[in-house]
Amino acid sequence: MRISELSASTGVPIATIKYYLREGLLPEGVRTSATQAVYGDLHERRLGVIRALVSSGVSIADIRRVIAALDDPPASPHELLGLAHSAVTPPADETIDLAAAEVLATRLGWTPGMCDPALLGQIARSLETLDLAGFTVPDAVMSAYLDAAAAIAQAELSEVPAESAEAAVRYVVLGSVLVEPLLLGLRRVAEQVASSQRFGSATGAPAAPMPGQSSE
Amino acid sequence: MRISELSASTGVPIATIKYYLREGLLPEGVRTSATQAVYGDLHERRLGVIRALVSSGVSIADIRRVIAALDDPPASPHELLGLAHSAVTPPADETIDLAAAEVLATRLGWTPGMCDPALLGQIARSLETLDLAGFTVPDAVMSAYLDAAAAIAQAELSEVPAESAEAAVRYVVLGSVLVEPLLLGLRRVAEQVASSQRFGSATGAPAAPMPGQSSE
Incomplete structure (x- = not known):
């Protein structure tokens, strides 16, 4: 899924997802072009863990x-x-x-x-x-x-x-x-x-x- | 005791004691003049409680x-x-x-x-x-x-x-x-x-x- 879909499915804003990516908390997605990447189940589960720890x-x-x-x-x-x-x-x-x-x-x-x-x-x-x-x-x-x-x-x-x-x-x-x-x-x-x-x-x-x- | 002695005996800086007094966390001392007051055991015990809660x-x-x-x-x-x-x-x-x-x-x-x-x-x-x-x-x-x-x-x-x-x-x-x-x-x-x-x-x-x- 695209980053916008990952955001929609987890409720985490795109800017926050990008921050976690920059901080290395979330692994990079699979690049499909110079500016786009796709994300999977691992990213969804990991975002759940990060949000739980943050909260x-x-x-x-x-x-x-x-x-x-x-x-x-x-x-x-x-x-x-x-x-x-x-x-x-x-x-x-x-x-x-x-x-x-x-x-x-x-x-x-x-x-x-x-x-x-x-x-x-x-x-x-x-x-x-x-x-x-x-x-x-x-x-x-x-x-x-x-x-x-x-x-x-x-x-x-x-x-x-x-x-x-x-x-x-x-x-x-x-x-x-x-x-x-x-x-x-x-x-x-x-x-x-x-x-x-x-x-x-x-x-x-x-x-x-x-x-x-x-x-x- | 004076506020400087209260500070020395509790290790709480005078400025912090004055802040707690202003915030009403610590009761006023007994006024001995327009600018001075004396403090007692109650103030020492109360400062211990406040510091413990803060920490x-x-x-x-x-x-x-x-x-x-x-x-x-x-x-x-x-x-x-x-x-x-x-x-x-x-x-x-x-x-x-x-x-x-x-x-x-x-x-x-x-x-x-x-x-x-x-x-x-x-x-x-x-x-x-x-x-x-x-x-x-x-x-x-x-x-x-x-x-x-x-x-x-x-x-x-x-x-x-x-x-x-x-x-x-x-x-x-x-x-x-x-x-x-x-x-x-x-x-x-x-x-x-x-x-x-x-x-x-x-x-x-x-x-x-x-x-x-x-x-x-």
């Missing part, structure tokens, strides 16, 4: 690295996941103290050298942020976070598709990155449900008083 | 709403959580189809009217993004996400501090928002651990071949 807030530079993994997959899904995570995790600040993050990671089964230090850096930064706000995660809650993370990862990794390398690549790269807003959304709704059960009512009945406030 | 990517407009909840807490933790979630969740696009999000929310115990529709909108948007990328979450994995979200929320809500309204407010508002990067970081590390167990090795031994590739 997830992934930068063009990071998308380029994710796309490179799709185009030239490393030898194993494990290397691939490492590459996907590195592409979307900012490098660790070398001055950040990773000790507390390593303690949590060890509880997940992590051993030194197992993954890009940037991943521990992300945990260390989030712990620093909580500390800055004077917020302490209670031990029982932290245990729930670790159990939940381990259960999620086990379920995800046991479903890596085996039918083709391309399917495995898509599953690992996209599943890791694009699912994050879904997980956060599900947690917020689950919090509302748990909060309603503990403190309030879904039917508009008066809610329980705030702890420390008089109930009068 | 979590929360916009100034959203921080204003979170701060308003800290200053004037609603009657119950349940209302407060709703307010905190509404402050940090973009309004639902009215054209978005919430049906699939409602199915998932119902599996969490949600009933119609229980929470701000924006929360369902966040789930609906993330499902749309996955769809756009041609990505399907396997049923077993979605069940793991729902179980994890419910377990996290139950653990969090059973630890809401009861000693004061202020403590409950801080716990609910900050815990809901600031913990998100921690959860995502823990999931990434857990994925690396599960991936290493399934496909690779933490000790540098050869990794398993990609599904669909020859192992020769």
Whole structure:
């Protein structure tokens, strides 16, 4: 199909498609003349991936690295996941103290050298942020976070598709990155449900008083 | 303390403190003359909260709403959580189809009217993004996400501090928002651990071949 048809079928403006072509995110079409090229299913699928990553807030530079993994997959899904995570995790600040993050990671089964230090850096930064706000995660809650993370990862990794390398690549790269807003959304709704059960009512009945406030 | 001392003790530049004062994020100090005011512990704690929210990517407009909840807490933790979630969740696009999000929310115990529709909108948007990328979450994995979200929320809500309204407010508002990067970081590390167990090795031994590739 021509670029105008690719634009019509994907809803991506022609100027944006040309930008992705220039940036190397989308492979060139097959030239039919000096000024025209034709595009196929690969371009349609790839545009879907790019749009999904863009709408997830992934930068063009990071998308380029994710796309490179799709185009030239490393030898194993494990290397691939490492590459996907590195592409979307900012490098660790070398001055950040990773000790507390390593303690949590060890509880997940992590051993030194197992993954890009940037991943521990992300945990260390989030712990620093909580500390800055004077917020302490209670031990029982932290245990729930670790159990939940381990259960999620086990379920995800046991479903890596085996039918083709391309399917495995898509599953690992996209599943890791694009699912994050879904997980956060599900947690917020689950919090509302748990909060309603503990403190309030879904039917508009008066809610329980705030702890420390008089109930009068 | 003077504004220069507040700046020194918190590491927030004076110009930034003045900006937060103008924006109403930080309450005025006690005036000691037409041009001077003194600040106290409340200002130090509040600056910690603001910096943590800023570094979590929360916009100034959203921080204003979170701060308003800290200053004037609603009657119950349940209302407060709703307010905190509404402050940090973009309004639902009215054209978005919430049906699939409602199915998932119902599996969490949600009933119609229980929470701000924006929360369902966040789930609906993330499902749309996955769809756009041609990505399907396997049923077993979605069940793991729902179980994890419910377990996290139950653990969090059973630890809401009861000693004061202020403590409950801080716990609910900050815990809901600031913990998100921690959860995502823990999931990434857990994925690396599960991936290493399934496909690779933490000790540098050869990794398993990609599904669909020859192992020769």
